[in-house]
Amino acid sequence: MSTPEHQNKQDNSTHFGFKTVNKTDKASMVADVFHSVAKQYDIMNDLMSFGVHRLWKRFTIDASGVRPGNKVLDLAGGTGDLTAKFSKLVGKEGKVILADINSSMLNVGRDKLRDKGLVQNIEYVQANAEYLPFDDNTFDIITIAFGLRNVTDKDKALASMYRVLKPGGRLLVLEFSKPEHELLNKAYDFYSFNILPKIGELVAKDGDSYQYLAESIRMHPDQETLKGMMNNAGFEQTSYHNLTGGVVALHKGYKF
Amino acid sequence: MDAFANKVVNKMSTKLGEQLMLKQALALALEKIINKALSLNINDNNKLKPLNEKCVTIILDELAFPLSFSVYQQQILVTSLAEHSDCTIITSLKTLKELQKNQQLTELIKQDKLDITGDIKLAQQFVNVAQNLSIDWQSELAKHIGDFATYKLTRLGKNLANKFNFFKNQVQADSGEYLVHEQKLVVTKDKINEFNQQVKLVNEQAEQLILRLAVIEKKLS
Secondary structure, X not given: OOOHHHHOOOOOEEEEOOEEEEHHHHHHHHHHHHXXXXXXXXXXXXXXXXXXXXXXXXXXXXXXXXXXXXXXXXXXXXXXXXXXXXXXXXXXXXXXXXXXXXXXXXXXXXXXXXXXXXXXXXXXXXXXXXXXXXXXXXXXXXEEEOOHHHOOOHHHHHHHHHHHEEEEEEEEEEEEOOOOXXXXXXXXXXXXXXXXXXXXXXXXXXXXXXXXXXXXXXXXXXXXXXXXXXXXXXXXXXXXXXXXXXXXXXXXXXXX | OHHHHHHHHHHHHHHHHHHHOHHHHHHHXXXXXXXXXXXXXXXXXXXXXXXXXXEEEXXXXXXXXXXXXXXXXOEEEEEOXXXXXXXXXXXXXXXXXXXXXXXXXXXXXXXXXXXXXXXXHHHHHHHHHHHOOOEOHHHHHHHHHOHHHHHHHHHHHHHHHHHHHHHHHHHHHHHHHHHHHHHHHOOXXXXXXHHHHHHHHHHHHHHHHHHHHXXXXXXXX
């Protein structure tokens, strides 16, 4: 296991994109990025992924096996795309908690879901994934979509998720990953470092945040490494599905 | 070897389908179309109320995955989740088309074209929702392109439809007529039998003539 996470465990430093920063500083630096992009987050997602992020999220829903009455934690839920779908599927007997460390993202998500008339079974919690403020064995399903790479200590966050998951429950991690083919990898690199920051500059007036996004994707553990990290946290029957050639991967693990 | 090749091809197409998320793309498209149709329905969507928070899953012979339709308030969510369903319908696209023609569910079940597990009433209620859909296309079009353009476009559409129907009827009538005339020229079985009888008769007469000639020849010699 040679993730930057592990390499930096002793010296109390971590990565913020390609930069090495103090662990205590990363959370506030990531927070600044998301405060800055929160209002344009949805439109940027559509532009950057050509709308494919909707299919990645649908794939996550389909893989979740959610049932009416389930209790779901949508961690780093941002503007609430997954929460909206889960809310409809768990029904009034179930509950969805939309949690995000960033208050701006949470506010945008709350306003969006209320505008859609989704109020009856959703709660909003500002929470750090490393220290989840919930009792042990609370949730049937936990999802974290495009959030894990921004977490300072991923191992600690995975352990925290494991703790609050009910036995029999499952964790789904949807995250950018490593493309399977070299040609796709090169095209993706070109897109990420040359085009993506420019779109960010034009639309969200913030090229730096999208430069961070591209860098943070490269620094995120690849498929096999993340699978190993989930195993280390205690998850069983861990597996992953590459989507769009491995640009994104959905990892799944159970707590028994 | 063929079975192995099929297995490999199936595995590859499944993996490709998964990578391209075809299931999810189909579910997304269906969800958009259904909810748009519901929002444009000129009849009220009251028939959806008893289905609130219910899920009907359709497994089509033509698709390798289920499609689940979950109702939430006045909207329908389409997924390929199969873990929970209040009613599961196993059928084919052809039978679904028959359902649109007011065919009763029970009739189709008797004909083994449809298999339902769970609450059959829900399936009937879903069919009722589909049959209750009626969209005023002219009003909807007028909102986007204006009344005059809609009137012109509708008239053009009607003219084209009339011309197409006329052409279709003409082709049908001509082909019918052609068949009737051609039928007269076709040699029937009776005619062939009659011809065979005549050939047989000529054959018998020829044989009798040969015999008579043989007798005369004998007398002369």
